[in-house]
Amino acid sequence: MANQKEIRTRFAPSPTGDLHVGNIRTALFDWAYARHTGGKLIFRIEDTDRERVTDEYIARAIDTLRWLGLNWDEGPEVGGPYGPYLQSQRLDIYTEWASTFLKNGDAYNCYCSTEELEARREAQREANQAPGYDGKCRTLTSEEISKYQAEGRKPVIRMRMPDGETRFTDLIRGEVVFEHKYVPDFVLMRADGSPLYTLAVAVDDVLMKVTHVLRGEDLLSSTPRQIRVYQAMGVAPADFPEFAHLPFVMGTDNAKLSKRNGEVSIAWYREEGFLPEAICNYLALLGWSPGDDRENITMDELVQLFTIERVNSSPARFDMKKLEAINGDKIRALELDDFLNRALPFLKSAGVIKGDDEEVALVRRALPIIQERIVRMKEVVPMLSFLFVDSVKFDEESGAKVAESDSQRVITASLTALEGLGNWNHQEIEVALRAALIDGLGLKPRNAFGPVRIAITGSHISPPLFESMELLGRERCLTRLKSAVS
Ligand code: GLU
Numbered sequence: 001m002a003n004q005k006e007i008r009t010r011f012a013p014s015p016t017g018d019l020h021v022g023n024i025r026t027a028l029f030d031w032a033y034a035r036h037t038g039g040k041l042i043f044r045i046e047d048t049d050r051e052r053v054t055d056e057y058i059a060r061a062i063d064t065l066r067w068l069g070l071n072w073d074e075g076p077e078v079g080g081p082y083g084p085y086l087q088s089q090r091l092d093i094y095t096e097w098a099s100t101f102l103k104n105g106d107a108y109n110c111y112c113s114t115e116e117l118e119a120r121r122e123a124q125r126e127a128n129q130a131p132g133y134d135g136k137c138r139t140l141t142s143e144e145i146s147k148y149q150a151e152g153r154k155p156v157i158r159m160r161m162p163d164g165e166t167r168f169t170d171l172i173r174g175e176v177v178f179e180h181k182y183v184p185d186f187v188l189m190r191a192d193g194s195p196l197y198t199l200a201v202a203v204d205d206v207l208m209k210v211t212h213v214l215r216g217e218d219l220l221s222s223t224p225r226q227i228r229v230y231q232a233m234g235v236a237p238a239d240f241p242e243f244a245h246l247p248f249v250m251g252t253d254n255a256k257l258s259k260r261n262g263e264v265s266i267a268w269y270r271e272e273g274f275l276p277e278a279i280c281n282y283l284a285l286l287g288w289s290p291g292d293d294r295e296n297i298t299m300d301e302l303v304q305l306f307t308i309e310r311v312n313s314s315p316a317r318f319d320m321k322k323l324e325a326i327n328g329d330k331i332r333a334l335e336l337d338d339f340l341n342r343a344l345p346f347l348k349s350a351g352v353i354k355g356d357d358e359e360v361a362l363v364r365r366a367l368p369i370i371q372e373r374i375v376r377m378k379e380v381v382p383m384l385s386f387l388f389v390d391s392v393k394f395d396e397e398s399g400a401k402v403a404e405s406d407s408q409r410v411i412t413a414s415l416t417a418l419e420g421l422g423n424w425n426h427q428e429i430e431v432a433l434r435a436a437l438i439d440g441l442g443l444k445p446r447n448a449f450g451p452v453r454i455a456i457t458g459s460h461i462s463p464p465l466f467e468s469m470e471l472l473g474r475e476r477c478l479t480r481l482k483s484a485v486s
Contacts, residue, residue: 006039006040007033007039007040007211007212008040008208008209008211008212009030009033009034009039009040009211009212009214010030010041010042010043010044010205010208010210010213011027011030011031011041011042011043011044011065011072012043012044012045012201012204012215013027013045014045014052014053015047015054015058015060015061016052016053016057017265018057018060018061018064018265018268019064019065019265019267020264020266021249021257021264021266021318022216022248022249022257022264024064024065024266024279024283025249025283025287026215026216026246027065027068028068028070028280028284029214029288029306029311030214031072032284032302032303033212033214033306033308036303036306036307039211039212040074041074042075042080042085042210043065043072043074043075043078043085044075044085044204044208045058045061045076045085045086045087046087046197046200046201047087047088048088048091048194048197048200053088058086062077064266064267064270067270067276068266068276068279069276069277069280069299074208082207082208082209087195087200087204090200091194093207094199094200095189095193097199097203097233098157098188098189098195101157101159101188102157104232105160106160106232107159107188107232108137108138108140108157108158109137109145109155109156109157110133110136110137110155110156110157110158110185110187111137111148111153112136112137113153117133120134130181130182132183132184133158133184133185133186134184135184137158138185154192156187156189156190156191157187157188157189158185158186158187158188159187159188159198159225159228159229159232160185161180161183161184161225162180163180163181165177165178165179166178166223166224166227166228168223168227168243171212171243171244171308171309172244172245172246172247172308172311172313173245176220176223178221178223180224183224186225188229197222198222198225198226198229199229201222201226202225202226202227202230202233203229203233205226205230205241206229206230210241211242212241212242213241213242213243213244214244214308215243215244215246216245217246217247217248218248220245223243223245244308244311246287246311247287247311247312247313247314247316248315248316249286249287249316250316250318251317251318252317252318252319252320254317257318266279271378272376272377272378273327273346273376273377273378273380274323274327274377275327275330275377278323278326278327278329278330279323280299280302281296281326281330282322282323282326284297284302286316286318287311287312287316288306288310288311288312289310289312290305290310291305296326296329324375324376325375327375327376328374328375331374331375332371332372334371336367336368337364339371340360340364340367343363343367343377344360346378346380346381347363347381347384350385352381352388353388359388362388362471363384363387366387366463367380369463369467369468369471370384370463373463382459382461383462384463386456386457386458386462386468387468387471387472389458391483392455392456392457392480393458394454395459398454398458398459398460401450401451401460402455403486404451406447407450407451408485408486409441410447410448410451410452411451411452411455411481411484411485413440413441414433414437414481415481415482417432417433417435417437417440418432418474418478418481421474424474425470426464426466426467426469426470429466433448433449433466434448437449437452449465451484452465454484455480455481455484456468456472456480456481
């Protein structure tokens with residue numbers, strides 16, 4: 001049985017765009033299962049549709065998986081004994097198997113045109129029958145074949161589905177049965193000689209000695225066709241890979257996760273500043289649980305604890321708030337230099353800093369005051385920009401606020417209080433401003449510090465005010481206060 005052999009699992013995306021939450025959750029579970037069992041993870045690119053799967057998407061998929069901290073034992077850029085690992089480089093293999101199936105009578109040439117198929121499907125629908133191939137070309141005579149050939153028709157290669165049923169035990173959903181009357185004969189090769197997914201995936205899983213297929217539930221219905229291909233390849237049932245179909249990931253509106261109900265591409269999460277460890281932590285617990293209700297898990301713990309038995313068979317609900325909470329936790333847990341290294345790319349790509357030593361040193365001093373306050377790394381940009389501009393620009397609302405006469409009074413009083421300040425540090429700034437504005441003008445803290453905050457940082461949302469002023473320095477603070485006085 002498969003369990004006595006080395007466990008070989010695979011992640012086999014068709015990158016027709018950026019990998020999304022569902023793909024990554026599958027990849028993570030494939031990885032965790034391989035690592036937990038001491039087996040191997042194969043990374044295979046299913047790119048037979050080269051119009052939709054581009055080199056750029058493939059490169060991005062690899063980059064994303066690496067960024068998340070995943071690794072694999074065999075794959076396009078690491079090689080391995082059963083390569084190549086790009087299906088577009090294995091076309092001869094699929095052609096050869098399809099010919100073997102033809103020769104053995106497991107498959108046949110089908111000359112039906114698209115229009116004919118469509119017309120017959122329509123008739124099936126009208127007669128309330130399940131639409132699907134009706135087996136017309138299963139038993140063509142040589143005269144019929146010659147006639148079609150004379151008409152210039154090019155055949156597809158179709159797999160013969162015998163009567164009966166396919167039964168297998170899915171490791172997540174238990175016994176699954178497909179009656180073949182609902183699984184019509186299916187196409188293996190198009191008329192132009194290109195293979196279909198069902199052929200390529202099944203042939204590769206066999207040739208790459210995959211023992212466990214963990215993948216999304218959307219592929220459950222293709223399983224009986226794949227099993228049919230294994231049979232035609234002469235694989236003994238005991239050697240078929242085992243299947244585990246992972247539950248769908250639903251959006252908060254209970255519909256299957258899609259672009260409509262949430263940002264699904266992992267590239268987007270990366271740009272927003274979700275940390276890879278937060279994404280992995282969150283996705284690990286999306287449909288799987290270690291048996292307790294923890295919300296934090298490390299990659300090491302995932303590897304140690306992951307079992308297929310603990311994957312839930314019901315759909316998982318994607319919850320952005322939970323992911324954000326985990327991301328905030330992970331950000332707070334970062335060591336300062338690690339936090340700095342992760343923050344710098346955001347500041348550089350937003351054009352806030354160029355990255356010289358002086359700027360980096362200032363960012364390093366500023367980060368501790370925002371670490372508690374951000375949930376996405378991207379927020380370092382609006383939070384820290386005020387430190388790197390010559391003067392702040394007010395938006396309409398802030399400009400109006402600063403121009404109010406109460407604000408002007410506050411800013412003028414602040415200037416007077418700060419001009420004579422001995423040491424420019426946040427404690428002394430705070431003491432001086434409290435004395436001038438709260439005791440002196442009798443204001444509530446919100447009314448007192450709001451206008452100062454806008455004058456200094458340009459926004460009513462900023463890091464803590466007194467620390468921000470210390471970081472900005474005496475001269476620049478006084479200049480900003482002065483220029484806010486009209
Ligand atoms: N290439 C398929 C997809 O991205 C997955 C194949 C499989 O896991 O069996 O949908």
